[in-house]
Amino acid sequence: MRIGVDATCWHNMRGYGRHARALLRSLVRLDRDGRYTFFTDTPGTAEPWPSEAQVCCVRAAAPAAIAASSNGHRSLRDMWRMSRAMSASDSDVLLFPTVYSYVPVFSRVKKVVVIHDVIAEKFPRLTLPSRTGRLFWKAKVALGRWQADALITVSEHSRRGIVEHFRIKPELVHVVGEASDPVFQPLENPRLTPHLQAAGVPETGRLIVYVGGFNPHKNLEMLVAVFAKIAAREEFADVRLVLAGECEKEVFHSYSGTIKRQVDQLDLVGRVIFTGYLGDDDLVELYNRATVLALPSLLEGFGLPAVEAAACGCPVVATTASPLPELLGAGGLFIDPMDHDGWEQALQEVLRSGELRQQMGQAALAAARRLTWDHAAGQMMSALRKVVA
Numbered sequence: 001m002r003i004g005v006d007a008t009c010w011h012n013m014r015g016y017g018r019h020a021r022a023l024l025r026s027l028v029r030l031d032r033d034g035r036y037t038f039f040t041d042t043p044g045t046a047e048p049w050p051s052e053a054q055v056c057c058v059r060a061a062a063p064a065a066i067a068a069s070s071n072g073h074r075s076l077r078d079m080w081r082m083s084r085a086m087s088a089s090d091s092d093v094l095l096f097p098t099v100y101s102y103v104p105v106f107s108r109v110k111k112v113v114v115i116h117d118v119i120a121e122k123f124p125r126l127t128l129p130s131r132t133g134r135l136f137w138k139a140k141v142a143l144g145r146w147q148a149d150a151l152i153t154v155s156e157h158s159r160r161g162i163v164e165h166f167r168i169k170p171e172l173v174h175v176v177g178e179a180s181d182p183v184f185q186p187l188e189n190p191r192l193t194p195h196l197q198a199a200g201v202p203e204t205g206r207l208i209v210y211v212g213g214f215n216p217h218k219n220l221e222m223l224v225a226v227f228a229k230i231a232a233r234e235e236f237a238d239v240r241l242v243l244a245g246e247c248e249k250e251v252f253h254s255y256s257g258t259i260k261r262q263v264d265q266l267d268l269v270g271r272v273i274f275t276g277y278l279g280d281d282d283l284v285e286l287y288n289r290a291t292v293l294a295l296p297s298l299l300e301g302f303g304l305p306a307v308e309a310a311a312c313g314c315p316v317v318a319t320t321a322s323p324l325p326e327l328l329g330a331g332g333l334f335i336d337p338m339d340h341d342g343w344e345q346a347l348q349e350v351l352r353s354g355e356l357r358q359q360m361g362q363a364a365l366a367a368a369r370r371l372t373w374d375h376a377a378g379q380m381m382s383a384l385r386k387v388v389a
Contacts, residue, residue: 331364
């Protein structure tokens with residue numbers, strides 16, 4: 001089977017790109033009968049391509065990973081070039097690892113489109129601040145759904161949201177899960193990397209850690225407000241809140257400035273630490289150093305940072321608006337994202353009890369080990385073959 005892949009999201013350093021790289025590497029390695037061609041618009045990459053795949057580079061004025069931002073869009077000329085290249089390919093099926101970088105294809109080849117979640121549909125003004133951006137997104141998703149022979153999403157929770165929101169037949173949406181990369185594991189002697197030290201992450205004391213973007217739907221204003229109440233208690237004088245994620249060069253809608261002003265207004269400077277973007281080497285050390293990972297989003301299609309933390313044996317307090325209660329079970333405490341008192345109580349409970357942290361950490365580790373990218377690749381192979389057949 002010949003599979004053409006839209007690989008323009010390969011260079012994205014947020015969840016879309018991370019998901020595409022991990023899934024496609026496993027998929028190409030395991031699918032010995034498949035011939036893969038990756039269509040990209042960026043010649044060089046810090047993330048190497050799978051050696052088994054052929055790479056076709058299509059000229060573009062600006063890479064999709066940068067141009068398709070919350071306040072912008074790809075040029076029609078760049079989209080047309082990519083569309084022509086993919087339409088002219090001899091593929092049996094074309095795979096778009098995210099609708100974020102989707103372009104229409106004018107051929108009869110089968111098409112499979114991944115829609116991670118319905119966050120932009122549920123919270124359009126929190127994810128796409130401009131009216132133009134919302135119109136482009138709506139048109140792109142509608143065209144992608146119309147052209148797709150099958151849709152893929154990352155969890156049963158996300159599948160239910162897609163079926164309900166778009167009112168489509170459940171059998172047209174397949175689930176291909178996610179997992180943590182092998183680098184995320186418990187460390188015997190975790191040590192702060194130079195980047196973490198420079199950011200001000202302390203060697204001792206308890207840490208509440210958040211990893212992800214600073215998009216408004218991530219609900220970080222609530223987390224900072226809850227932390228302010230916790231930080232005011234003498235028993236939590238050693239606790240710090242670490243917010244890890246890109247603040248400056250974000251292509252998605254970000255309100256990191258709002259969060260930083262909130263930290264100033266609540267007199268939390270020194271108690272809240274902004275690390276900026278972290279690579280995997282930094283992240284694995286941070287997860288191992290963390291007392292608890294907090295993920296308070298208004299909605300998550302999967303919640304990969306929580307699974308990565310769980311793979312390091314870190315307890316998780318996370319949103320109920322996600323598949324994480326099903327995925328992590330006793331490895332986490334799960335709170336409604338609007339329940340401020342519930343979040344304060346849950347975080348205090350984990351911070352206070354070493355016994356609870358140990359129990360949750362063991363359960364989290366066991367749950368994370370059941371999720372693998374090889375299993376996800378098997379699900380994707382099955383879905384691709386079903387569509388072609």
